[in-house]
Amino acid sequence: MPQKIKMNQENTMTFEEGFDQFLLDCKARNLREGTIRHYSMQIKQIWKYIPKETYISELNSYIFEQYKVYLTTNTNMKDTSAYNYCRDLKTIMRFFMKRGWMEHEELKLFKVDRTPTETYTDEELLRLLRKPSIKKCNFTEYKCWVIVNFLLSTGVRSNSLIHIKVKDIEFDADTIHVNFTKTRKIVLIPMHGDIKKILQEYIAYRKPASEDDCLFCNEFGLPLNRSTLYHALSDYTKKRGVHKTGLHRFRHTFAKKWVQMGGNVVTLQKILGHSSLAITQNYLNLLVSDMHKDVEEFNILREFKRQTIRMNKE
DSSP: OOOOOOSOOOOOOBHHHHHHHHHHHHHHTTOOHHHHHHHHHHHHHHHHHSOTTSBGGGOOHHHHHHHHHHHHHSSOOOHHHHHHHHHHHHHHHHHHHHTTSSOOOOOOOOOOOOOOOOOOOHHHHHHHTSOOOTTTSOHHHHHHHHHHHHHHHHOOOHHHHHHOBGGGEETTTTEEEEOSOTTSOOEEEEOOHHHHHHHHHHHHHHOOSSTTSBSSBOTTSOBOOHHHHHHHHHHHHHHTTOOOOOTHHHHHHHHHHHHHTTOOHHHHHHHHTOSSHHHHHHHHHTTHHHHHHHHHHTOHHHHHHHHHHHHHHO
């Protein structure tokens, strides 16, 4: 007798096959190439513990918990790195759940203390913002000086910076159009007088062939990539006697100085391109411990305490 066709066939899709579908979904949702590349790199570490041949139907919250323990006890990676791997695995598993390939379960991430990015000091900023001699410097050094001024005037991310075109700088309207953003929403940043003069002079030296050219380029006029930008700025800062590196450090410095100078947090949110004020608040919370140094340095009570002790001795 022939067997009846069963509708509840066991899911035999492997982790690797499911991940391919996950990436396809990411592309269909038009996520940034950097985001897709990130998942493609992260999965290699995840597969070291959970083999790619594993059936998705075998995945569950217990395996997720085991993976958390494995990362935090059997590897030498930092807590933040372990958190990121777990977060990515959770995102992938939740995709599998939505597709009905595995049982719906709650996946809890562990808490991690985020270390704030150390910002540039005022002394370091003075060194970085000192204009090089136009007659003696080369284009790369001059360009890096302009970029430092630009980053400290706008707080844009590196990916946004390298995609800004000449036409995105509206000198008549004193506005900078940031079209390439993490949220894919256009950000309009007001341009103050100082950066306006710097950019006008820079473009005169840059001599773009078209307004569609990238604003910042290499010495041959070709677009920059993140790696080239990073190494150029790293060399620039070291030459100025500043050994802190990292493009995102300028964004943190911009946010910190904005707050210290009494800037409006809502305006800061719009300039940074955050989708909500809560994200900006979390961003500022990371700066609190760095600000503690300033609070200690400018301790009013300590200053008056010294004077009180001196008066008591008299």
